[in-house]
Amino acid sequence: MSARLRLVNPFGARRRARETDSARHAESKGPSGAAPDRVFKFTIARSVIATVTLDTKGFPGVLSIRKTCADESTETQCATGSDEPTHVQIRNRFNPGTYYAVVDGAGTAGGAFTLRVEEEK
Numbered sequence: 001m002s003a004r005l006r007l008v009n010p011f012g013a014r015r016r017a018r019e020t021d022s023a024r025h026a027e028s029k030g031p032s033g034a035a036p037d038r039v040f041k042f043t044i045a046r047s048v049i050a051t052v053t054l055d056t057k058g059f060p061g062v063l064s065i066r067k068t069c070a071d072e073s074t075e076t077q078c079a080t081g082s083d084e085p086t087h088v089q090i091r092n093r094f095n096p097g098t099y100y101a102v103v104d105g106a107g108t109a110g111g112a113f114t115l116r117v118e119e120e121k
Helices: none
Strands: 006-009 014-019 024-029 038-044 048-056 061-066 075-080 087-094 097-105 113-119
Touching: 038 113, 048 061, 048 097, 061 087, 075 087, 097 113
Parallel strands: none
Antiparallel strands: 006 038, 014 024, 024 113, 038 097, 048 087, 048 113, 061 075, 061 097
């Protein structure tokens, strides 16, 4: 089972979402220059171990998980792709509730990306 992702704060980005057999993907192409955050909301119905995966198209990605969208102090985890900068994963036990996945590019990097939230079976 996978969580539904909803773009919360697109900052003027063009967006496209599509359903696949295993997860919902969302892609967003940001403006050139600065790398604004893209915030996605997802809801977990029961306590599960899940993996949030960010695959970027040629730029180093940064991924964080928050409990409150606009409050950085509620960040539960943050990750960068240290060995493979275009692939970032956060694996965690999520209790029931709403979470926000914040996608950013390192420095001013940005571009298209795919974000997935998948429950372990």
